[in-house]
Amino acid sequence: MKAIDERPVGIADNPRPGRFKKHHMEDFAGRSYTTICAILLIVIILSIVYFVASKGLATFFKDGVSFSEFLFGSKWDPDGNHGEPQFGVMPFIFGSFATSILAAVIASPLSICASLFMTEIVPGWGKKLLQPVIELLAGIPSVVYGFVGLTVIVPALRDMFPGQGIGIAAGSIVLSVMILPTITSIGTDALSSLPRGLKESSYALGATRWQTIYRVILPTVLPSILTGVVLGMARAFGEALAVQMVIGNAPHIPRSLFESASTLTSVITLDMGNTVMGTAHSNALWSMALALMFMTFIFVVIVRLLERRNRI
Amino acid sequence: MKAKAADKIATAIIVVFSLFIVAVLLGLLGFILYRGLSHISWHFLTSVPQTIREGGGIGPQLFNSLFLLVLTLIITIPLGLGAGIYMAEYAKPGKITGAIRLVVEVLSSFPSIVVGLFGLLLIVNTFGFGFSLFSGALVLTIFNLPLMVRITEQAFRSVPKEQKEAGLALGLSKWKIITSVLFPVALPSIVTGTVLAAGRVFGEAAALLFTAGMSTPRLDFTNWNPLSPTSPINPFRPAETLAVHIWKINSEGIAPDAAEIAAGASAVLVILVLVFNLFARWFGNLLYKIMTASKRMG
Numbered sequence: 001m002k003a004i005d006e007r008p009v010g011i012a013d014n015p016r017p018g019r020f021k022k023h024h025m026e027d028f029a030g031r032s033y034t035t036i037c038a039i040l041l042i043v044i045i046l047s048i049v050y051f052v053a054s055k056g057l058a059t060f061f062k063d064g065v066s067f068s069e070f071l072f073g074s075k076w077d078p079d080g081n082h083g084e085p086q087f088g089v090m091p092f093i094f095g096s097f098a099t100s101i102l103a104a105v106i107a108s109p110l111s112i113c114a115s116l117f118m119t120e121i122v123p124g125w126g127k128k129l130l131q132p133v134i135e136l137l138a139g140i141p142s143v144v145y146g147f148v149g150l151t152v153i154v155p156a157l158r159d160m161f162p163g164q165g166i167g168i169a170a171g172s173i174v175l176s177v178m179i180l181p182t183i184t185s186i187g188t189d190a191l192s193s194l195p196r197g198l199k200e201s202s203y204a205l206g207a208t209r210w211q212t213i214y215r216v217i218l219p220t221v222l223p224s225i226l227t228g229v230v231l232g233m234a235r236a237f238g239e240a241l242a243v244q245m246v247i248g249n250a251p252h253i254p255r256s257l258f259e260s261a262s263t264l265t266s267v268i269t270l271d272m273g274n275t276v277m278g279t280a281h282s283n284a285l286w287s288m289a290l291a292l293m294f295m296t297f298i299f300v301v302i303v304r305l306l307e308r309r310n311r312i
Numbered sequence: 313m314k315a316k317a318a319d320k321i322a323t324a325i326i327v328v329f330s331l332f333i334v335a336v337l338l339g340l341l342g343f344i345l346y347r348g349l350s351h352i353s354w355h356f357l358t359s360v361p362q363t364i365r366e367g368g369g370i371g372p373q374l375f376n377s378l379f380l381l382v383l384t385l386i387i388t389i390p391l392g393l394g395a396g397i398y399m400a401e402y403a404k405p406g407k408i409t410g411a412i413r414l415v416v417e418v419l420s421s422f423p424s425i426v427v428g429l430f431g432l433l434l435i436v437n438t439f440g441f442g443f444s445l446f447s448g449a450l451v452l453t454i455f456n457l458p459l460m461v462r463i464t465e466q467a468f469r470s471v472p473k474e475q476k477e478a479g480l481a482l483g484l485s486k487w488k489i490i491t492s493v494l495f496p497v498a499l500p501s502i503v504t505g506t507v508l509a510a511g512r513v514f515g516e517a518a519a520l521l522f523t524a525g526m527s528t529p530r531l532d533f534t535n536w537n538p539l540s541p542t543s544p545i546n547p548f549r550p551a552e553t554l555a556v557h558i559w560k561i562n563s564e565g566i567a568p569d570a571a572e573i574a575a576g577a578s579a580v581l582v583i584l585v586l587v588f589n590l591f592a593r594w595f596g597n598l599l600y601k602i603m604t605a606s607k608r609m610g
Contacts, residue, residue, distance in 0.1 A: 023485045023488070024485070026485060026487050026488065027485045027486055027487040027488075029487070030486075030487035030490065030491070031402060031486075031487065033394050034394045034395065034397045034398035034401075034402055035398055035402065036394070037390075037391050037392075037393075037394030037395035037398060038394070038395045038398040038399065038403070038412055040391060040395070041395055041412060041415050041416065041419065041457065041458075041461070042411065042412065042415055044419070044454055044457070045415045045418060045419055047430075047434065048422070048426070048427070048430045048454075051430055051433050051434055052426060052429065052430060052433075055433065109329065110329050110332065110333060113325065113326045113329035113330055114329065114330050114333050116326050117326050117327065117329075117330035118330075121323060121326055121327065121330075126330070129334065130330060130333070130334070133333060133334050133337045134333075135589065136337055136341070136586070136589070137333075137336075137337055137340075139508075139511055139515075139585045139586070139588075139589055140340065140515070140582060140585065141514060141515025141516070141517070141555055141581055141582075141585065142515060142517070142518075143515070143517050143555045143556075143558045143559045143562075143578075143581075144344065144515070144558070144578045144581055144582055146559070146562065147558060147562055147574055147575075147578050148340060148343060148344065148578075150562060151347075151571070151575075152343065177336060177340075180333065207315075208315050208316060208318070208319035209319055209322075209323065210315075210318055210319040210321075210322035210323065211315060211318075211319070213322070214322075231421065234421050235421070237423070238421075238422070238423025238424065238425065238426070239423070239518075240423065240424065240425040240518040241517050241518050241559050244563075245559070245562055245563065265423060265425050265518075268425055268429070269425060269518065269521065272429070272432075272521075272522060273521070273522070273526070277437065286429070289425070289426050289429050292423050292425070292426050293422070293423075293426055296418065296421050296422055296423065296426075297418065299421060300414075300417055300418050300421060303417075
């Protein structure tokens with residue numbers, strides 16, 4: 001028996017058991033570690049949803065604010081400075097939707113033109129010129145956008161239109177520059193992945209470039225461009241500080257675009273530091289965060305539907 | 313002739329709009345640098361801020377931003393790499409993979425303020441870390457993780473299939489293939505992506521307002537004991553970053569030179585982001601040359 005034990009280890013023989021085990025251990029450890037990391041992602045999102053929802057729903061269950069009063073009430077007076085506390089967040093929901101929709105309206109045509117410029121008009125240097133521009137615009141921090149908005153756009157609007165310059169117009173202009181890169185990069189990706197045959201057959205029929213773009217290219221990439229627009233709106237909806245700096249923060253529905261207003265994010269930003277956890281005011285802010293989260297889900301669902309349509 | 317005229321007009325509009333975007337960026341950068349550069353000096357970059365008097369600097373804020381960046385990367389990189397590798401190599405198509413993909417998508421489009429509030433509730437209050445750099449780093453990890461996962465997954469997926477098959481043919485274990493065949497090839501893209509993602513840490517403020525805090529204690533830069541409350545490298549002290557500082561002086565600054573400080577700090581922030589972008593590209597290309605002995609396409 002001793003002779004067998006002392007045999008030199010060769011490939012044809014039984015491989016060294018130690019080595020065999022080590023490589024399996026490594027594989028097991030690696031697989032477990034990466035799986036745990038992936039599970040952690042799910043844990044994080046579930047806990048965010050759970051904690052924000054548990055705080056946000058307290059407004060309705062603990063403080064007894066009715067759901068419709070919260071969503072459709074137009075009076076915001078959470079500390080009851082003018083009598084009974086009022087928790088109507090309609091003005092903020094209106095502000096959030098108004099700024100993000102207007103921002104998308106301003107940014108979309110610009111972005112689509114930029115994408116077309118990079119892929120159809122001058123594919124060579126157009127891309128070399130605009131690609132870094134778009135990336136830099138995406139890289140500029142939101143507080144810097146807010147600062148520039150406050151020092152350039154607000155005074156300019158004040159000079160041109162009646163009012164203080166602050167308001168939904170200023171907010172949506174700042175946001176439109178911020179979401180431009182999102183829409184442009186998604187649009188450019190979609191345009192450059194288009195099959196060449198589509199374009200070539202249109203040209204072969206004698207169509208001009210604009211006819212090709214308008215009749216063939218744009219209808220084909222429309223779902224992708226809409227995806228970009230929705231993602232841009234989602235970003236605009238959730239942006240807090242840049243908007244807060246230029247919108248004026250008055251808690252009512254403004255009568256014009258140049259009158260002080262508020263968004264869901266701007267109110268949370270301003271009030272969260274000044275409220276005590278657990279009070280009705282604080283809970284109402286959490287309910288607004290819950291509303292923001294809910295809107296994020298809706299945006300993601302829309303994006304998914306558009307992508308599914310795009311695939312067919 | 314009508315079609316040709318329409319074509320010319322449309323082309324002109326597209327070109328004008330595109331040049332308008334270029335002009336917007338140049339105007340933005342020009343304005344920020346023009347307003348800010350004149351205010352930047354060694355004194356401005358190193359001294360502490362003043363609340364009422366003028367002449368305040370951004371020294372502690374600049375340090376906090378850089379330190380927070382390092383802390384965030386230390387937490388984000390291992391987790392992001394792990395989850396990204398799982399998605400690229402281990403995940404089988406199915407319900408669970410689909411769920412994780414959805415989670416990444418939702419997480420990356422969450423408003424940063426909501427993530428910040430979650431951090432305030434769970435990390436700052438429940439776990440008791442208080443307003444601290446550590447809380448800020450954890451929240452920024454949540455914020456950056458989806459991006460990091462996506463970058464890693466794409467980098468691993470773009471490695472040619474033959475390399476993996478060659479490894480399998482040699483009888484290597486899967487983990488060995490991941491670490492010694494795929495990872496070196498994927499590394500340059502991962503590094504570029506990570507540095508770009510790190511640039512976002514500089515700019516993020518909304519998530520940090522209620523986690524890293526809006527104030528910095530008096531720091532003693534000769535004290536390197538990480539547990540002392542006045543030490544700059546103590547991760548459990550409150551820290552106001554540069555981006556938060558810009559927001560604060562714009563909304564409640566009462567120093568007479570608040571506008572100049574905001575301009576100077578904005579310029580510093582933008583320059584940092586620019587440097588980060590250029591560095592990411594250069595370093596990624598360099599790594600690619602070193603790791604693969606070939607030129608990168610594009």
